[in-house]
Amino acid sequence: MDFKYKILGYFLREKSKADVHLVLLKWSTYYKDLSTINQEIFKIRTLIFIKTTRFLSDPNFYVSPEMKIVISSAFTQVTFGLKIVTFSKFNTIFIAPSSYTYKKVNQFFDGDVNIKTSRVNLSWPAVKRGFEFSDDALNLCIHEFGHCLIIENHKRKYIGIFNENNLERYKNTAIYSMDQIRTMEHSFLRNYGGENLMEFFSVSLETFFEKPDEFSQKLPKLYNSLAKLLNQDPRKKEHPKLI
Ligand SMILES: [Zn+2]
Structure with missing residues (x-):
């Protein structure tokens, strides 16, 4: 394993890694199929993303640790081959209990990336569907994080996310x-x-x-x-x- 992950892993609690492991075995086909060493790296990267991201929701909608792990795992999955371990701009994720709409917009959304507020908005039922059906080429989190990566890459002055x-x-x-x-x-x-x-x-x-x-x-x-x-x-x- 990369020395960087050994050090980072050392600072993370075994209990947190075990929690991530259990949740991802249940939810993520990508994670389930990884080798043991890659699962270890995946857990560390996911925990870093969780720790550096603010998860918000409606006051009457509880966002569980499990939900945070599932959402974060999509980021880890997409960036698994890259150096980036978290966003520098889109550090806030808002989770809605259902599809939502905006004032003056006659349309319901399951997810969107708001450049003005630097916020990623996701509706939990759509996030869930994305992971429950892992071979239908529909995954809301992967989709929205894809937008964030392109925007952040464009805004970075020196070293971009992508080559x-x-x-x-x-x-x-x-x-x-x-x-x-x-x-x-x-x-x-x-x-x-x-x-x-x-x-x-x-x-x-x-x-x-x-x-x-x-x-x-x-x-x-x-x-x-x-x-x-x-x-x-x-x-x-x-x-x-x-x-
Ligand atoms: Zn889109």
Whole structure:
């Protein structure tokens, strides 16, 4: 194990790690399939994310430690191959008891990333659905955290979250695939991904993690560029990290 995680792990209580382990065995297919050493790293990364994030909710809606672990695990999953262990901007997550709406907006949301308030909003029933069905290419937390990563990467001045060349390569492949979605040449990725590059990234992320085999067969170029960008390949279930 990386020396960094050995040190960090030393400061975390065994009880906290055991709690994370039990919750994730129940909720996260990605975690369940990891090797023991990778599970250890995953637990540490998830606990760091929890400790550096503020979880808010309506006063009459209790957010349990289990809910925090489940939500945080989506971040750890997406960034497992990267150096980033928590957000520097989106450190507040609001959990709503159901779908919600905004004043003057005639639409209900299950989740959104609010750039003005630097807040991620999630509705718990939709979060739950995302984890209960782990192979339908729908996971709200992965989707919204995908938006946060792109925004934070863009705002960072010096060292970005992603390698610039890998991001450029991914973008070029994505633009080509988006055109295909728009002209309905293939229906593998959700049509919503054809909206814009930002949505396309999040929709591809959900599919990348929940249908990796099919994704790599149907859109190998896009799959490989995403694997390079995230430095992981979810088909390698025990050891997804590439380098
Ligand atoms: Zn979106």
